[in-house]
Amino acid sequence: MKFYCDVHRKEDDSGYRITYSTDGEDFRYVDSPTEMPVGPGDRVYVDTIPIIHTDAFIELLGKGAEVYYLRRLTLMEATRQRLGIKSKSGRADVRTLMAIEDKWFKEVDENFLFMRRMISAFRTLLDTEARLNNQYDAVSEAEGQHLKRPKDSAEAEKIQLAEKIVEEAGKRFATYNKIAEELGISDDNHLMGREALAELLTYIDFTKSFVKIRDYLGLYRKRSRNEKYSHTTRQALNRLTISLMNSEPRALDEEEVLMRIWLTFRRETQERLAGIPVQQQG
Structure with a gap:
């Protein structure tokens, strides 16, 4: 029904x-x-x-x-x-x-709903931290002392939640750890990059063609005014690319990172299925 x-x-x-x-x-x-x-x-x-x-x-x-x-x-x-x-x-x-x-x-599925709830809270913390940082930079040193504690608190909460998201992603997504390893972000210095990768695996169906995924993120090959793409997921890709480059990336840089994720996902998925008897794959 x-x-x-x-x-x-x-x-x-x-x-x-x-x-x-x-x-x-x-x-x-x-x-x-x-x-x-x-x-x-x-x-x-x-x-x-x-x-x-x-x-x-x-x-x-x-x-x-x-x-x-x-x-x-x-x-x-x-x-x-x-x-x-x-x-x-x-x-x-x-x-x-x-x-x-x-x-x-x-x-x-349960993985999507569970991860989405944590990611929603994380994005809120990101926005809060950015707003407090902007306010902190705009005021005098004396006034800034009143903002330092909430600013530091927001950053600490962001880090704690990112750690939980990364931990859950490793449990819920079979390809997560392999992709993180392929990208070189398995160490503690790339926590925010690993959190961004968790967002991408939550919101993107990597079984789809690369062209469809690229369009979903607004990475159009031709100049376009089409705004019908996932801005928040594109922001996650942007954060991941920044963590890899340590600089502001171009759209082409983001597309290359996305391609590496897509190829690794497909390879790991195919290898995993190859090790499962046919009768168990259905």
């Missing part, structure tokens, strides 16, 4: 409300994904997966369900216009989701 779910914030901002339906006629309302009668083999399609509901969606996966989220939220508005839907209510959004082809939804 397919469950189509619109996830939206409550008006009082106290959490999220989920409107769902299996047929577009009968609608139900819950506060958590785990309250839906989802069982083994069911498919859950959502417009977005709030970080706060990570554990709930992992629980659905544990029940044997499949979870898919919309690749581009802009498809909601385009589909509304195509269908002539004016309302933006939960029910209207569910009907809109049901009209979108399955190919525009991405299936998620």
Whole structure:
């Protein structure tokens, strides 16, 4: 059975409300994904997966369900216009989701959801640290003393979280350690580079062609104004390349690093599959 779910914030901002339906006629309302009668083999399609509901969606996966989220939220508005839907209510959004082809939804697994939660917190710390550093540099030495403690605290928390992300990536991604070794970032001096690599393995499907991955990151061969690429994942690639070069990289440098990751991933995956009996590969 397919469950189509619109996830939206409550008006009082106290959490999220989920409107769902299996047929577009009968609608139900819950506060958590785990309250839906989802069982083994069911498919859950959502417009977005709030970080706060990570554990709930992992629980659905544990029940044997499949979870898919919309690749581009802009498809909601385009589909509304195509269908002539004016309302933006939960029910209207569910009907809109049901009209979108399955190919525009991405299936998620526990590794993705678990890593995404930590990476989201890490990115927040990066932004906080950058903001505090800019403020620190803009004020006098006396005023800067008030910012030094929160600035140092943000950096320490960033390092601690990066270590956790790297540790989890080594457990959850079979090719992670080999790729880090291939790039020469296995030592403690490249912690931020290894964290950035974990982000890339979380958000990029390296089984796809290199051209598709390159376009997903906005590394277009021809000059383009197309902004439909993952800016946050491109930033991770940029941070990884900086850690390798110790200087600001060009797009070509980033593409070369991406190619090394892609080739290593494919080689390690093929070698691992070659060592598994055919009957176990399915």
